[in-house]
Amino acid sequence: MATTVDTAPAPTDPLPEPETRGGSLFHQLFGDNVRQFGMLGALVVIVLFFQWWTGGTMLTSDNMMNLLNGNSYILVLAIGMVMVIIAGHIDLSVGSVAAFVGIVVAKSITNGGIPWWAGILLGLAVGLLVGMWQGFWVAYVGIPAFIVTLAGMLIFRGANQFVGNSNSIPVPEELQTIGGGYLPEVGPDTGYNNLTVLLGLLACAAVVLGLWRSRRTAVRMESEVDPLWVTVVKMVALCAVILYITYMFATGREGTSFPIPGLILVVLVLVYGFITSRTVLGRHVYAVGGNRQAAELSGVKSRKINFLVIMNMSLLAAVAAIMFIGRSTASGPFDGTNWELDAIAAVFIGGAAVSGGVGTVAGSMVGGLVMAVLNSGLQLKGIGADATYMTKGLVLLAAVALDVWNKKQGRFSIIGALINRGSSREPSTATSNG
Amino acid sequence: MQQPGATSKDDAAYLLRMHAITKRFPGVRALDNVNLDVREGEIHAICGENGAGKSTLMKVLSGVYPHGTYDGDIVYRGQPAAFKNIRESEAEGIVIIHQELALIPELSITENIFLGNEPTRRGAIDWRRAKAQAKELLLRVGLREDPDTAIKNIGVGKQQLVEIAKALSKDVQLLILDEPTAALNESDSEHLLGLIADLRAKGITSILISHKLNEIESIADSITILRDGHTIETLDVGAGGVDEDRIIKGMVGRTLESRFPDHTPNIGEVFFEVQDWTVRHPQIAERLVCKSESFSVRRGEIVGFAGLMGAGRTELARSVFGRSYGTYVSGRIIKDGKEIRLHNVSQAIDAGLGYLTEDRKSLGLNLLDDIKATTVAAGLKKIANRTVVDRREEHSVAERYRRLLRTKAPSVDEGVAKLSGGNQQKVVLSKWMFTDPDLLILDEPTRGIDVGAKYEIYGIIQALADQGKGVIVISSELPELLGLSDRIYTIFEGRVTGELTREEADQERLIRLMTTAPATQRAGSTPA
Incomplete structure (x- = not known):
């Protein structure tokens, strides 16, 4: 009889009682998981570093507005991407989907003559349909999302150029307000x-x-x-x-x-932060990503969850597209190039696990802001695109390597725990329900 | 009769002598002073219940557990052996064929036979020679197949033969077969056993691990019986007097300790029935994992499912639990007098069923979760106001079950990955208790759990039955079933082969019913 002896108590052991926290001042302020705040701390350090290095131009009103305006559409994508990644998938098509939605919206308003709000609704509907298309293949046919969205990346890039004849189409003032007002x-x-x-x-x-x-x-x-x-x-x-x-x-x-895009972002972060951390649906997304079979045996309909997550990603890509064409005042054939990579990087820097089951919306926002601040700071110093790419790549690698290393040490993941979902110490989830 | 450990002077007659082997795992002795003496050119069977130590012993022999991690001596061909890994034992001609075949489905027979051992010429694989040798080997094992055929295109029986051909290609002296016929039908089994006998005639010694006692009786020259990590005895079949009864007696000789809480069952009416339940294997369409099985459960009753691993117990339970395994073919489920149709797990949960899986880590838990999230995972509807999870309620539910089941953890915020096996099992139990099922199916509820926690879990199971729930316990440990169950069904090769009341059941009867096809047996089926 191969029984493993574990450390379970004898039935008579007293039940452990909840503890009250004590210890040093630092410990009391930051709790047991000092590392929890690792990436948030890193963000603060990076901001302060550039503030010093650029002689105070980092934290000016102008630059902060630029930062928010110029990155909110990527952060919107990261919201959807983190859910996709938590569920154990990846979406490579978001840039192309956004480009396709963008050109549809621009053309239908500018050339088709429908009102701007109808154009927006049309764009969201197109995003939804694209998402249903991709979700169908992933969830119900069982093709890996990597393949489906790789195909989607090609299909919808082509669709953008087909609709727009590879030309740029300008957008009306109302949209420009949404994207840059x-x-x-x-x-x-x-x-x-x-x-x-x-x-x-x-x-x-x-x-x-x-x-x-x-x-x-x-x-x-x-x-x-x-x-x-x-x-x-x-x-x-x-x-x-x-x-x-x-x-x-x-x-x-x-x-x-x-900025208006910032406002849209904040609303989406609150809504999706709430969905992922507090609703049954959110629980199910984590459950499917954490252990699909165990989730199914607990009554989770994993195909439905996968479908919704993939569909939602394309819907958010449509939102990002509308914000972007508003900001750049036109929709063009090369919009959205490499967006998927920025969004995925934000999610992983923000503590998600490649194997799924781990990640938070708030963490991904921090991850996205780290990238955005780096970008902006290096630009302010006049550093070229070459060095910027290399820096960003190394930061991504370092952030994830640190996380992997920490897991190997048998400790809880730094970034994974960064903003522990459901943690009562996390301000954004607290406000979302406040 | 060959006494274990008897100091025979002529080591020469023995190909292999394992003496006083002791293998410890943290907190447990899997093998305690085990002896195994295998004569040159014989077929030596090893018998014992699941967990008796058979596989551990073979892993010691083949170097999976390297020399130095166990105590005792191995003498092979008259020389002391100290294998550090499988390669070293294979170099000496000891080859294990595992129950789970180690063939690669997409590769051809030839490629599989020579995998890791490819004949080369000037650095490149010499496919012509490989194919010629493969043909020859296939001839020796009596397999008429083109060596270019992909493994996935031949049946399981033929795949076993390819495994043996692969062993022959390594110049095997001692062939170890772990449950070789478990997945085979009768004629394939017969062919395989015939082949092993043929190899014996050609001087190849075999060690055969099998649960099928009739096979052992018919082919083995000697039988060593293990029980709880001890050698019980070695029987010499040639000397006569060895039959299935004799083997079973050796296997079950254990005395039942008082490991179960006192319990007076309070059994009510039949409320759950499964009739003519037939289910197909999820991948292999022609294979039925449940063949027209029927059973029933009464309120307040603990029903045991006895059967060997792979007999179809888990498949039966999971297919009933919302068709979470295999493809449904036919059968009816009747609960409280009404037929219910369960197409998925959430319907099954809503209908008042719960299923605790045998594989806690890969099927029962999300190891990324904490205790409270796990506790409510199957019953989110009960603490969610439409769609939003009430975290205060979640916490208090989890806390309630932590106290009720005495789960040892600093708080319900603790990650389940950090808990011991027994405490993890309590968390999974709380998950199913929280759904408040009428029928709870527990698949190997005490696997990998120490004795103290087992006692507690038995108490929980009995308490659930006392609440008027029906409980099905699936277990490979017969003493556990005998100590816990009010009634026991035996399952063999996807069929219910018997039904014994608590009074009728004993280990010998159970083993007989668990290892015999239903056609040849009728003892003890007395539906109450």
């Missing part, structure tokens, strides 16, 4: 952009409320509870960061404020 001035003249200030204050309130609620929940569930002062310090620190960012966006050049 700012929150309007309303209310009394305070010297700040009122809507931006309002957003910042709302975010602060959400953070405070969220942290407080999760603390109360923790107390009620008798799980680990931070000392009160730790919670307060966290609230103050987070609010300070938010207010600083708000100040920068509210005091930019005349006519600028918080």
Whole structure:
């Protein structure tokens, strides 16, 4: 009888009781998983480094707006991509799908004469259909997503050039506002952009409320509870960061404020962060990616999940496409080139696992911002595209290598735990429900 | 009768002597002072229940467990042997053919025979010579197939012959066959056993591990019986007096310790019935894994499913559980007097079924999850307000089950990957208890779990039955089934071969029913 003896307690062992956290100041502030904040810390360090290196041009209103405007469509893609990767797939077609949707929207409005909002709806519908097409092959026929989306990459690039005759088509003003506009001035003249200030204050309130609620929940569930002062310090620190960012966006050049694409991004992050971390659907996505067979034997309909995840990716590619053509004021035959690579890099830097089951929306946003800040900082210093590509490649490799190395050490993955899903310490999930 | 460890002076008569082999795994002795003496040119069978130590012993012999990781001596062809890996034992002519065939389906017979051992000429593979040799080898094993045929295009029986041809190509002296006929039909089995007897005539010694006692009785010259990591005895078939009964007696001689909590069953009406259940293998369309099986479960009853590994117990359970295995052919499920049709797992869960898998790590758990997420994984609907998971509820549910089952973990936020086997099993049990099923199927619920945790899990199973649920326990450990079950079905090659009440059941009867085709047996089937 080959029984393995494990360390299970004798039936009479006392049940372990929940512990209260103590220890050093640092430990109390950051908790047991100091590494959790690894990539977020790295982002802060990179920002500060460029702030110093560029002599203060990194954190100016102008540059921050550029950063957000110029990267929000990639970050939107990363939201969809992280779900695809959590479920254990990959999507190589997002750039081409976005290009196809973009040209359809531009042509239908500019040449077809339909109203701009109808063009947007048409674009989203096309994205949805493309997603259903690809989801069908992946989920119900069982072709690996790598192959299906590689095919999609070719098909929809060709479709873009077919629809647009390989030409660029301009888009109307309304779309340009969505892709590159700012929150309007309303209310009394305070010297700040009122809507931006309002957003910042709302975010602060959400953070405070969220942290407080999760603390109360923790107390009620008798799980680990931070000392009160730790919670307060966290609230103050987070609010300070938010207010600083708000100040920068509210005091930019005349006519600028918080960018509309940024607003779209924030809404999508909140919605999808909530879906992935708090809903049954989200649980099922993680379950399918973590162990498909175990998920199926627990009643998860894995084919449905795979279909939805792949379909959703193309829908978000359509959103990204509309934001992008608005910003660049036209849709062209080479839009979306290499977008899939940027999105995938953001997701992996953000702590997702190639084997699936691991990853968060918030982590992917951090990963995307690391890449964006690098890009922007190197540009500000006038570094050429050659060195920028090499730097970004090395950063991607280093981030994932560090993660792999940490796993091999038998410790919990740095980045995997970065923003542990379901963790009560994570501000963005707290606000999403606040 | 050859006494184990008897100091015979003429080592020359023995091809292999393994003496006082002890192999420890953390916390357990898989082999304890085991002796095995194999004479030159004989067929030596090794018998024992699952987990008796047969495979471990063969792994020691072949160097899978290298010399130095076990105690005891191996003398092979009169020389002390200290194999560090399989290559070294193969170089000495010891070849194992595993139950799971190690052939590559897409490659041809020739390529498989010479895989890793390709005849070369000036650095390039000499395919002409390889093919010629392959033809010759196929002739020796009596397989009339073109050596260019891909493995996937020949049946399992022929694949076994290719494995033997491969062994012959390595100049095999001692051929070890692990359950060679488990997957074969009668005529293929007969051919294979005939071939092994042929090889014996040509001086090749074989060690045969098999659960099919009639085969062993008919072909083996000696039989060594293992039980719980000990050598029980070695029987000399030539001396006479050895039959199936004699072998079974040696295999089961264990005394039942008091390893089960006291329990007075409170059994009600039949509420769950499966009738004429027939299921096809998921890949091999012509193979039926369940052949018109029927069984029933009463409220408050613990029903055991006894059978050897591969007999179709798991396949039966999983196909009933929302068709999660194989292709449904025919059969009916009746619950509470009404026929129900379960097309997928979530329907099965909704209908009040639960199935705890035998393979905890690869089928039962998402090792990336924590305790609380695992506990609610099959019952998310119960804690979700439409679509949103109530995390407070999740936490309190998980905490409740942690306390109820005494799962040892610092908190329910702990990752399941960090738990011991027994505690992982408790978490999986809580997952199914939380769905509150009427019928819970437990597939090898105590596999890989230490004795203390087993006792606790038995107690949980009995408590579930006392709540009026039906529980099916599938187990390869007969003492466990005998200690736990109110009624036991035996399964052999996809058929229910018997049904024994607690009073009727004993190990000998079970083993007989588990190893015999239904046509030739009728003892003990007394449906109550």
